Amino acid sequence: MPAQPPKALKPRKTPSQPRSRVTVDAIFEATIQVLLSQGMVGLTSTGVAERAGVSVGTMYQYFPNKQSLVYALNERFLTTLAERVEATCAQMHGRPVAEAAEALIDTYWAAKTERPELTRALYRSVAELETDALLHAFATRVDKATTDMFCRASDFSSPDASEVNVLLTTVIYGSVRNVFERGLGPEEILGLKSELKAMCRAYLATVGK
Amino acid sequence: MPAQPPKALKPRKTPSQPRSRVTVDAIFEATIQVLLSQGMVGLTSTGVAERAGVSVGTMYQYFPNKQSLVYALNERFLTTLAERVEATCAQMHGRPVAEAAEALIDTYWAAKTERPELTRALYRSVAELETDALLHAFATRVDKATTDMFCRASDFSSPDASEVNVLLTTVIYGSVRNVFERGLGPEEILGLKSELKAMCRAYLATVGK
Amino acid sequence: MPAQPPKALKPRKTPSQPRSRVTVDAIFEATIQVLLSQGMVGLTSTGVAERAGVSVGTMYQYFPNKQSLVYALNERFLTTLAERVEATCAQMHGRPVAEAAEALIDTYWAAKTERPELTRALYRSVAELETDALLHAFATRVDKATTDMFCRASDFSSPDASEVNVLLTTVIYGSVRNVFERGLGPEEILGLKSELKAMCRAYLATVGK
Amino acid sequence: MPAQPPKALKPRKTPSQPRSRVTVDAIFEATIQVLLSQGMVGLTSTGVAERAGVSVGTMYQYFPNKQSLVYALNERFLTTLAERVEATCAQMHGRPVAEAAEALIDTYWAAKTERPELTRALYRSVAELETDALLHAFATRVDKATTDMFCRASDFSSPDASEVNVLLTTVIYGSVRNVFERGLGPEEILGLKSELKAMCRAYLATVGK
């Protein structure tokens, strides 16, 4: 997810020595902790450094400013998410479209639901960052994998795979986000998820003909 | 949208005198302007007051703190949105479900798209507020209207209207949000919208039987 | 001394209300005190504000940054100095050049010597500021007055008044500065001053013929 | 220039081994570069070390703190300057005072003008250091040479050589400094220099009798 982070957000130096690596990891973990407990507002540079057991100065050696911290965090999670989606896509090559769509739903849903609080925090954090480039890079990368998956589906015959892809991904990603926004309960979520699958199946059945 | 705003966010006094009303409107308009030009970060109380041609002191007479400003702004827009959705729902009573769903899509989409920058700004602003209650109240109010519309549809026979409602609204609201997040172009958006309608139709055709 | 202060150094608002005026004066006085006791290095924003019996915030309401404080201080003193030189020049119109030169020496010397520590502090402060424009404006203004004075001298017959003026002022202003740099004692200073006058007389006697 | 540098400013070890000498020279050169490009404000220890291709740690082996760097730089230049003045003085023994004075002007002027930007930077740097001792040592050393030169002049008959010396050096050194402060152009400078010589001649002609 190169994405050319807005220069001001690029990490300062990539840790090579083992000592550095430990330090950077600690900072990342601390950022998450603080983000979860205090929210974006309570995320102060001293707070993070303290939690990481590191001095502020050290933190600034690796991250040029507070934003870059959260930016890097988002980048990390989006990269992981992209990888998981790609893995699923690869696995579903040659399978029926409906199954492919369902697999995508499962993967994306799982990834976002594993640490719900963190997901929520990151969703919020994005609002205060200039993450357009980041999100765009993510979308491009993932779109490629999913479009590919749909194209290669055993029963896919739509003329415009890209159009189908945009619809499905928009609906899926959007629904997940909306679920977090509404704060639905677990049972509702399950029901919703299976209905969403049904919806995709119904749509694909229509399109394919 | 009663929603019991977290007490700290409640406007101080509801303006009844005409002079006050003008003042409050000016403040609202200024808030929007600043939000659009400087973003949530650049939204300072003095900045808004200045733009509104009012002294800070006066502003604090109507809004107990900065958040309450943005909170009220969101409330306003959500109320308008709710009203529009309700109007649509009322109008669609007794019509086929598919048409109802499409009308909902059109209305919601239009409302969010009219001032895209403002929509984007408000989406972002929400992340920094404690708007759970607000959003929940909106959801409840609107859900009632849409569920009602679906129930009364001429051809609706699903056992669980509420389940259908949750799915449709989640998908619709979520998709719109995702469109803003991805920054899709106008043509893509149009295509997406019509496909979304097709998807809903396909799903409802399945469910109804 | 308009001098268009580098925009970053321009005062934020000019105090009009009496309350403000008092505040600004207090800040000025505090700046001098701190400058004298701690030097340019010890001049911290909180330090000045504290000494002025004012909050930092108030200080920043009038001065956009620390430098602007010292800049304004220099501006003040240069303006006063310019006025005094101009007064002297006006008074010496039509008198012999030598007398005019001596009067200039006396005035300049007196102005710089009255509060030697402050003079020293300001000389030093200039080094850390972008005062080129300020100094240039001062030079231009004062040069006009002195050149004029020399031109109108009863016995001035040199073809190039401006050249004479540059020499004399450079020598005088430079000597004064050097005196502060060397840290000469009071008696040495007195001797130096009278010798400097003799030197100017001797030079002018040569030039005039 | 013994000058007893304030103990905190004394270099830590005088490099004797060739390797050290190279290091120290690199540091000096880097200091000058940074001083020229970033000014006294941008002169950070890490910045200098980096430019010198040395680690901070190494730099601190030779200079106990940042000031000492600049202090040493000034010392170096003042020493060179003193040597050049002494050489000139030695050469002018037994020559007429006027010529001696002119030679002094030429030498001093040349030394300060060769690298004008560096001269300017050093002039400024002095303001932030406790250089009184340094400057005093320089003055004493150079005064001795110049006074001596004037005493031995073929036509010098003034009762008080020291008084003459103070005047001449103050005027000369001060004028040069003022030239830098005013930012005069090259032609103006040339004219000024020759007029300054004329002035000294005129004065000495008077004094000698």
Place this chain on the structure above:
DNA sequence: GATGAATGAGTATTCATTCAT
């Protein structure tokens, strides 16, 4: 009611200096 001067807690960020490797 309205004003806007004053407040000051709160925070990001820098940079000289140290010291374990």
Place this chain on the structure above:
DNA sequence: TATGAATGAATACTCATTCAT
């Protein structure tokens, strides 16, 4: 001896909020 990661004290500056006029 050299290195450069880590330190943390120091400081400029902002901005929500109050309250005397």
